[in-house]
Amino acid sequence: MRVLDAAFDLVGASSPGSVSVDSIAAAADVAKQTIYRWWPSRTAVVLDALVHATLKATPFRESDDVRADFERHLRSVVTLFNSPTGQIIRELVAESQSDPEIAAEFRQRFWGPRRELSQARLERGIEMGQIRADIDAEVVLDAIYGALWTRLMIGHLPMRPADASRIVDAVWPGIAVD
Amino acid sequence: MRVLDAAFDLVGASSPGSVSVDSIAAAADVAKQTIYRWWPSRTAVVLDALVHATLKATPFRESDDVRADFERHLRSVVTLFNSPTGQIIRELVAESQSDPEIAAEFRQRFWGPRRELSQARLERGIEMGQIRADIDAEVVLDAIYGALWTRLMIGHLPMRPADASRIVDAVWPGIAVD
DNA sequence: TGATCAACAAGACTCGTCGTCTCGTTGCTC
DNA sequence: GAGCAACGAGACGACGAGTCTTGTTGATCA
Numbered sequence: 358m359r360v361l362d363a364a365f366d367l368v369g370a371s372s373p374g375s376v377s378v379d380s381i382a383a384a385a386d387v388a389k390q391t392i393y394r395w396w397p398s399r400t401a402v403v404l405d406a407l408v409h410a411t412l413k414a415t416p417f418r419e420s421d422d423v424r425a426d427f428e429r430h431l432r433s434v435v436t437l438f439n440s441p442t443g444q445i446i447r448e449l450v451a452e453s454q455s456d457p458e459i460a461a462e463f464r465q466r467f468w469g470p471r472r473e474l475s476q477a478r479l480e481r482g483i484e485m486g487q488i489r490a491d492i493d494a495e496v497v498l499d500a501i502y503g504a505l506w507t508r509l510m511i512g513h514l515p516m517r518p519a520d521a522s523r524i525v526d527a528v529w530p531g532i533a534v535d
Numbered sequence: 536m537r538v539l540d541a542a543f544d545l546v547g548a549s550s551p552g553s554v555s556v557d558s559i560a561a562a563a564d565v566a567k568q569t570i571y572r573w574w575p576s577r578t579a580v581v582l583d584a585l586v587h588a589t590l591k592a593t594p595f596r597e598s599d600d601v602r603a604d605f606e607r608h609l610r611s612v613v614t615l616f617n618s619p620t621g622q623i624i625r626e627l628v629a630e631s632q633s634d635p636e637i638a639a640e641f642r643q644r645f646w647g648p649r650r651e652l653s654q655a656r657l658e659r660g661i662e663m664g665q666i667r668a669d670i671d672a673e674v675v676l677d678a679i680y681g682a683l684w685t686r687l688m689i690g691h692l693p694m695r696p697a698d699a700s701r702i703v704d705a706v707w708p709g710i711a712v713d
Numbered sequence: 714t715g716a717t718c719a720a721c722a723a724g725a726c727t728c729g730t731c732g733t734c735t736c737g738t739t740g741c742t743c
Numbered sequence: 744g745a746g747c748a749a750c751g752a753g754a755c756g757a758c759g760a761g762t763c764t765t766g767t768t769g770a771t772c773a
Contacts, residue, residue: 374633377759388722393761450688451632454625455552464691472691495692496682496701503681504674510628510688513642513650514673523674530708555730566751571732 359385360392364406369441373448378402400452400459407445408466414442417474423482424529427501430475431521434502438509438516450510472498492532501528537563538570542584547619551626556580578630578637585623586644592620595652601660602707605679608653609699612680616687616694628688650676670710679706 363385367376378399382389396402415433420426437443449467453460475498482488504524508516541563545554556577560567574580593611598604615621627645631638653676660666682702686694 372633372635378761379759382722386722388724389760390723390762391721394720399760447632451629453690454629454688455550457550460690464689468689468691492705493701496698497705499682499685499692500678500702500705503683503685504677505681506689507677507681507684510632511642511646511684512631512638513646514677520674523671524678527670527675527678527709528706531705556732557730560751564751566753567731568733568752569750572749577731 358409360387360395360402361406361409363387364402365410365441365445368403368406368445368448370444373444373451376403398459400449400456401462403445403452404449404459404462404466407442407449410445411437411442411467415471417478419478419481421485423478423485423487424525424533426478427475428521428525430478431501431505431524432518434505435516435518435521438505443509447509475502486534488532489534497528497532501525536587538565538573538580539584539587541565542580543588543619543623546581546584546623546626548622551622551629554581576637578627578634579640581623581630582627582637582640582644585620585627588623589615589620589645593649595656597656597659599663601656601663601665602703602711604656605653606699606703608656609679609683609702610696612683613694613696613699616683621687625687653680665712666710667712675706675710679703 360381364376364381367381367384378389378392381399381402382392385392392402396405415430415437417430418426438446446467449459449463453463476494479488479492479494479498483490501524505516505520508514508520538559542554542559545559545562556567556570559577559580560570563570570580574583593608593615595608596604616624624645627637627641631641654672657666657670657672657675661668661670679702683694683698686692686698
């Protein structure tokens with residue numbers, strides 16, 4: 358879809374919030390009305406572009422070492438956040454603050470599926486005897502991934518692949534068996 | 536300052552992004568030009584209102600038990616995020632995504648000072664022999680506080696005081712001595 | 714071949730908000 | 744009481760979201 362590609366390129370390349378529907382329409386060589394025929398709002402286009410572009414991004418590899426799997430996955434999240442996709446995510450989270458519907462849809466279509474993958478990996482780790490069974494999975498995942506999400510949204514520090522290891526270093530002793 | 540009070544009340548009470556300069560001016564019984572005489576932009580007013588309202592909020596108590604201090608502080612952050620101030624923070628982080636100047640000022644005036652307090656407490660903990668000296672302080676703080684910041688910005692789960700304890704439970708074994 | 718119709722491009726339009734500008738008023742200072 | 748800075752009130756221009764109109768295209772079916 359030309360519209361989604363144009364939205365992805367424009368939002369990913371420039372600073373969030375600076376991309377108008379007119380510019381997306383112009384870049385996609387499409388009439389504005391055509392965009393509103395298929396999407397209810399500007400942000401819905403951007404959300405669709407994000408979901409469309411990240412369907413296969415950052416998969417969760419399942420080896421026999423849960424900790425290594427998490428570290429690997431965190432590393433791919435760092436790469437994703439540092440890519441144009443990171444700009445799009447920033448824009449959508451920003452928009453979510455003033456639009457509950459976008460917030461709900463963002464959680465349902467982007468956040469939820471990824472959270473479920475992480476959660477499933479955590480539970481498998483428990484079954485495999487590598488992770489304690491009495492942890493609060495939500496809190497643990499918020500601590501692990503929240504570190505990166507916060508850097509994405511606040512921008513107080515850059516994200517580097519090595520940070521993935523350090524995050525796991527910080528959290529793992531609290532959840533590992535023994 | 537009537538303008539700051541009005542901005543705080545309006546933004547804190549309604550959903551972020553729905554408060555215009557006109558409505559702030561009307562609520563403060565002030566001409567719009569007066570606002571622009573003292574602040575460069577709408578968001579600057581909101582940021583000022585936030586800083587003004589939280590000068591003394593969530594202090595860091597320093598007992599001889601670093602872990603208890605962090606848990607207590609996290610609890611106060613939960614309260615802050617669940618209050619109208621949380622709405623204002625959400626709005627400012629959202630605005631930061633499209634305005635680098637606001638982002639920089641938000642980090643400098645709100646995020647920075649609070650981060651320094653946490654960092655200082657962490658370092659004192661190291662001196663006191665309760666925290667390992669080889670931790671990455673930034674990553675540890677991002678994991679601890681990022682869990683709450685992420686819930687604030689994504690809204691996937693509510694924040695409850697008990698979560699403060701669980702966050703500390705999850706992270707502490709990774710940073711405590713022994 | 715020709716009628717029908719949905720999707721389309723182009724662009725005018727309304728509406729709300731940001732930020733600027735003008736003008737007349739207030740209240741303080743010398 | 745003259746001068747002046749801050750003020751209230753409100754008009755104004757710019758801009759982007761979303762709607763609406765008009766004329767065109769291209770596929771389907773008789």
